[in-house]
Amino acid sequence: MTRYFIYLSYKGTNYHGWQVQNNAVSVQELVNNALSILLKHEVKTVGAGRTDTGVHAKNYVAHFDSEIDNLDNNSRFLHSMNRILPHDIVIHRIRKVKPDANARFDATLRxxxxxxxxxxxxxxxxxxxxxxxxxxxxxxxxxxxxxxxxxxxxxxxxxxxxxxxxxxxxxxxxxxxxxxxxxxxxxxxxxxxxxxxxxxxxxxxxxxxxxxxxxxxxxxxxxxxxxxxxxxxxxxxxxxxxxxxxxxxx
Missing domain, CATH: 3.30.70.660 (Pseudouridine synthase I, catalytic domain, C-terminal subdomain)
Known part of the structure; x- marks a missing residue:
């Protein structure tokens, strides 16, 4: 498995924060779904932290794992992700990281x-x-x-x-x-x-x-x-x- 950091921005107005919710739409849910569709396997991202309902993000980071190892700066994949996601969520970059890198616990500054x-x-x-x-x-x-x-x-x-x-x-x-x-x-x-x-x-x-x-x-x-x-x-x-x-x- 290869681990990646995914860099994104979102306008939080329409979402109940980043974190997956049982009965409400979240940014994480939509990003997970888009990744799962394109990679053809279930993907569960781990974000740098929670954001409350309605809060926005200019530079957010999450990590995920995939059996596919050629996503690093893959412009075609980025384009496909952004076509699937709604207009108020945009992916800027996907970067390969060390296997134990953690978007939440390795963050030194927010x-x-x-x-x-x-x-x-x-x-x-x-x-x-x-x-x-x-x-x-x-x-x-x-x-x-x-x-x-x-x-x-x-x-x-x-x-x-x-x-x-x-x-x-x-x-x-x-x-x-x-x-x-x-x-x-x-x-x-x-x-x-x-x-x-x-x-x-x-x-x-x-x-x-x-x-x-x-x-x-x-x-x-x-x-x-x-x-x-x-x-x-x-x-x-x-x-x-x-x-x-x-x-x-x-």
Missing amino acids: GYEYVISRSKDPFLLGLSWQYDAKLNIENMQLAAQQLFNYSDFTSFSKVGSDNKTNNCEIYKADWQVNGNILMFNIEANRFLRNMVRAIVGTLIDVGRGKITPEEFAQIIEQRDRKLAGTSAPAEGLFFTKVEYPEKVFF
């Missing part, structure tokens, strides 16, 4: 961005949180920097999650302003379920003056999801990157 449109914009509908309240961006930036001081993010974890640990190492967290677009970028070694949306929702509370940057830090310290803000809507969130060590590649 990145997300959250997009807020500060004005009503029909062209960003479904691809941003359209939120026009006045915000103190400086305080939001100060609060975001507090994330570097902690590793336990239970306060931003979905209640009832079966995580073995709620510890994450944050590598990047900042806000960028471009006209009417406000974007939050965050990178870490791993993320908890609903973590980014909970962080953004709580940072918005800082921007609105409901809590201070210091109180944002205290919320992290309390390790209690009920103290954090409401999760930001899914449509503004994009999975943007995932990185792997060179040892997984040939």
Whole structure:
């Protein structure tokens, strides 16, 4: 068997996240089906991580195994995959990797961005949180920097999650302003379920003056999801990157 990484993007509006669901359509289900049709054997992909219902991905990675060993950069196969898949899922590349490479467990960094449109914009509908309240961006930036001081993010974890640990190492967290677009970028070694949306929702509370940057830090310290803000809507969130060590590649 040959193992491959498959690189893809998707608009998550029509899907119940990446992960296969019993009674709902997911991105993983459609990718598995397309691969199985073309390869003529059952394929089950393993993704770099979950994405919630409605969340998008610009650069997502999964792995799968096949008895066929000539899929590496096979343009005809890529073309066939993209013809089978719906318009809101696109495959960019298929790359041969080491037999024990794992898209989930070998990832050393994952990145997300959250997009807020500060004005009503029909062209960003479904691809941003359209939120026009006045915000103190400086305080939001100060609060975001507090994330570097902690590793336990239970306060931003979905209640009832079966995580073995709620510890994450944050590598990047900042806000960028471009006209009417406000974007939050965050990178870490791993993320908890609903973590980014909970962080953004709580940072918005800082921007609105409901809590201070210091109180944002205290919320992290309390390790209690009920103290954090409401999760930001899914449509503004994009999975943007995932990185792997060179040892997984040939």
